[in-house]
Amino acid sequence: MSGTGSIKLPTFAKRTSLREQVADALRAAVVSGEMKPGQVYSAPALAARFGVSATPVREAMLDLSKQGLIETVPNKGFQVTSISDADLDQITEIRLLLEPPAASIAARRATDADVVRLRPLAQEIVESAARGDLISYVEADRAFHGQLLTIGGNRQLVDIVSELRSRTRLYGLSGLAERGLLDTTAREHLTMCDHLGRNDADALRTLMHTHIGHVRHEWAGKALAHHAVDGNSPA
Missing domain, CATH: 1.20.120.530 (GntR ligand-binding domain-like)
Structure with a gap:
């Protein structure tokens, strides 16, 4: 489980299409460097920061994984893919x-x-x-x-x-x-x-x-x- 306290993440109480909204926010966090390579991020911890359930976060992270932005860390969560x-x-x-x-x-x-x-x-x-x-x-x-x-x-x-x-x-x-x-x-x-x-x-x-x-x-x-x-x- 990774700490997410330093990441400035929004909440989604009034938004729809949570999977896409979470994916957009996570993508922005990766691009801006708020989420850093080498740090492991868990779906439940991120979900707590977003104020949503873990399911749309897991789905969003799987979408980003398919796009090569993050990768799975078995039994732990996800981490940002390094780029040279x-x-x-x-x-x-x-x-x-x-x-x-x-x-x-x-x-x-x-x-x-x-x-x-x-x-x-x-x-x-x-x-x-x-x-x-x-x-x-x-x-x-x-x-x-x-x-x-x-x-x-x-x-x-x-x-x-x-x-x-x-x-x-x-x-x-x-x-x-x-x-x-x-x-x-x-x-x-x-x-x-x-x-x-x-x-x-x-x-x-x-x-x-x-x-x-x-x-x-x-x-x-x-x-x-x-x-x-x-x-x-x-x-």
Whole structure:
């Protein structure tokens, strides 16, 4: 049984689809580094923190296990799957290949209604950063970027990027939040909405490139091992 006292987990008293909600929260905890490799986590202990029964937690953890985010520890529980710096660099490079041009397409196709749907998520990201709530930050960030790319109309690309984002680790987020430095990155999402509202494809593509660069710069506390794939620095 593992201690979960240091993990900032939400409760789900007013939510539905507990299995998916728990899976989303656990995924965010893994991505943000709130749940760490080498630490064993038990479903009953996590369920107590969530304020739900152990069943949806076990189901959610099995879902994440199938996705390779966590692995079973026989007779004990689960632990986060380790991922190397080289893997993280490669994931970031793939995202740089896919997301900026996809965002550019989305900007050309975006309607006022699309921006209206996205802006509350962008504001939620900003508010989560201000509170230092990394789980809510990562959840809202995932939803925002998924909806943004969906505007472009390529469902396969959205699914691929979603998987890559799930495999990313943002271990530097907590340090940025503690130093009050996460706000600048959070507000980039509001600027993305502005670019979408003006259908400014070039501006959104450039900002998305910079934004993804945070993943292996400020957010992870290190620079990319390689230059960005288009020859420009991602910072």
